[in-house]
Each structure stands twice: as structure tokens, then as C-alpha cells.
Amino acid sequence: MGLKYLILDTESTGAQRPSKGSALDPRNRLCYVGTILDGVATVHAIEYTLDKPFGATLNALNSLLDSCDLIVLFNAKHDLHWLRRYGCPQPHAVWDCQIAEFIIHGQTEPFPNLDDTSQRYGSSGKKKEIEEEYYDKGRDTDEVPEQILVDYLYQDLSCTEKTFLGQLEYLKDKPLLKRLIWECCQDAVITEEMEWNGLKFNIPGLLAQAEKLEAHIVAIDKDLYTHVLDARINWDSPAQVSAVLYGGDIVFTHVEPYRFYYKDAKKEPVTKMRRVEDTVRLPRLVEPLPRSELKSGGFSTEDKTLRKLKATAAAKTVVALILDRRTTQTQIDRYFRGIPKKYIEMGWQNNIVHGQLHHVVAATGRLSSSNPNVQNIDERARSCLMTRFL
DSSP states (O other): OOSOEEEEEEEESOTTSTTTTOTTSTTOOEEEEEEEETTEEEEEEOSSSSSSOOHHHHHHHHHHHHHOSEEEESSHHHHHHHHHHTTOOOOSOEEEHHHHHHHHTTTOSSSOOHHHHHHHTTOOOOOOHHHHHTGGGTOOGGGSOHHHHHHHHHHHHHHHHHHHHHHHHHHTTOHHHHHHHHHHHHHHHHHHHHHHHOEEBOHHHHHHHHHHHHHHHHHHHHHHHHHSOOTTOOTTOHHHHHHHHHOEEEEEEEEEEEEEOOSSTTSOOEEEEEEEEEEEEEOOOSOOOTTOBOTTSSBOOOHHHHTTOOOOHHHHHHHHHHHHHHHHHHHIIIIITHHHHHHHHTTOOTTEEOOEEESSSOTTOOOEEESSOOSSOOHHHHTTBOOSOO
16 A cells, blocks of 8 residues: 555443443543554553553654554544544544445445454454453453453454455455545544534423423324223334224233132132233224235234325324324434433533444445434424534
């Protein structure tokens, strides 16, 4: 490639948190940065323990980063977040082995992992000791003995370098594919900054809107009761909705007390509880669409199916209420309750939501988003977005 490259990997705390060691969670901290330059591997201790200053280490690492033309990583945005958080300079260019592998394999394998990828290029793979003996048993990175953690980091660096060199060998007679990968890797630098900056939400405003929408669902349930006179219907259950619309049986269970009498007449009877089933047979409100029968029984109640149903005015009202209820509940779960819940779980601050942007998911190669999805925000949720430019 003709560039001075640096292999880099990080180890951080937070393995047991929902944020999974993300630098965007201020509760996590960077333990070590590992590098390979010109075949020499070095481990830079940062905050594995809290009793040692690390300013000099960061200065040396910054000089190393500045001296290299290319930083080679696996899942680059994760490590770039950590470098940014600790004030390290932005790299001149990056090669993300994960993105490269995704493209090399025709974008058919989402989220390639370092272990499998490196073995394709002759590596012995990652060490599993830390995952099995520490992470799987609920322990965090700073609880892993230092030498074990350092050896683990060295192995990850070796796997990354083996992968990088193997990818270059594979691409040496494929200049157009190599160019595509290069451009996609530089895009990751941009999306890393987008994730870091995040979106500012009015979190209390989201929760207030959730309460309004939940009140709307209560009103929908009351309307549905006027058409289907049974308050026990679970409108979130496809099977029960199918029985309501197309006719069928719903089995309800409840617990009731009963008097239990002992065979020994001298013993006083006692009150116990037992489960009782109550089967309700509902009439058909609307004819199902042809070929919409499900193998599990009943008929399809997917939104696209319900919108095609030909029904009486009364049945259309029920269908419309069901669709309205689903849409509203989805908005609550995804945005108005979902975003504040994610905000708390991930330890984010200042009302900033750091959704993830993925280069290695969609088979079309387009960017996708999750955790939460910040690409397709509902119009009502957008009203809770706040500008930082006033």
C-alpha cells in the first residue's frame, strides 16, 4: 500500500453494561491501547487502574498516531470513539478490516467478527479465555489479571494485522474493489463523528408525549369494547385479533378460590386457588383474504393484510382502531418510551442520543442504523429534537 500503517486496538471497561464498553458511556474507561508498528507490538496502559497517571502515555500515543499515514482497526468506530474521548488526534486515514471483509464477501455476512475473519487469513484466532472465564461470569475488564488482559490484547492485534495483510494480498489484483473499500473506510471516520455528536432530544418531552399516546390507547380500547364486548381481549396478540376479526375461539384463564375438603372429616376444609379456563367463541366480522391462512391456525393480521380487507362499516371501524392502536404502541415503544429508556441504559448525558450507524449490515451497502434507529425518526418524535445552534 506504500503507507506507514499502525495496527491499533483498545480494551475498556463496561463489558457488563448495555453499552458494551462504548466510549460514549461516561461510566466506562479505557484500560489499554495496543499498537503494532513495523512489526513491534506495544501496549499503552491508560486507566486499567485508577492510581497511575497516564498523561505521558497519551502523549507518546499521540505522537505515534501523528507519525503514521494509516491506522488499521477492526470495527473502527469503536476504537476511534475511545481515541477521541481521550483527546487523541484524528487519524489521517483508516482501514477498517471489518468493513473490508463485509465488502470482499459481497455484503452477504453482516457484522464480520475478528475471530472468524482472521482465521480465513491464517490466524489461529482470538483467545477465548477472557470471554469464558471473566465476561461470561459477570466480571469486567479491570477485574481480568493484567498479564492475561495484555496477552489477550496482543492476540487481537496479531489477528488484526494478519487480517489486514491477507486482505491486501487478496486485493492486489483488484484495484477497483480496493478503491471502493478505501472510500468506505474513510466514510467510517465521518460516521464516527456523527455518532459522537449524536442527536439532542427533549427527553422529558418524549416522556410527556408517551403519556398522551398511552391515554390515546386507553381511549381506543374503550372504543373497541363497544364493538367487541369483552374487556379480556389482548389486542397485542395476533391470535386473539385473528379470532376477533375472522371468528374463532379464545381461551381465557383465570384463578379462582375453592373449598378443599380432606378425606379425613376431622380436618377443617381450607380455601385453595385453581386455574380455570373459559373458552369464548367469536363470530366472523370479516372474510379473510385468499391464501392468508397461517400454519399455526387463524389468518394473517399483518398491517398490510388488514388494510386490504373488504368489510362492513362496523368491521372497518374495528380494523381501523386496531391499526391505530398498533401504530401508536409502536411509536411509544420505539421512540417516546424507547429512547428515554435507551438514554438511561447507555449512560448518555446532556440529552444527547448516540444512535449507531452501520456500514456492515445492509446487503445493498447502504448505511443502516440501530440502538436506536436515528435514520427513520417518526414525525411526532422529531418534534422533540432540539437544535444546538441557537
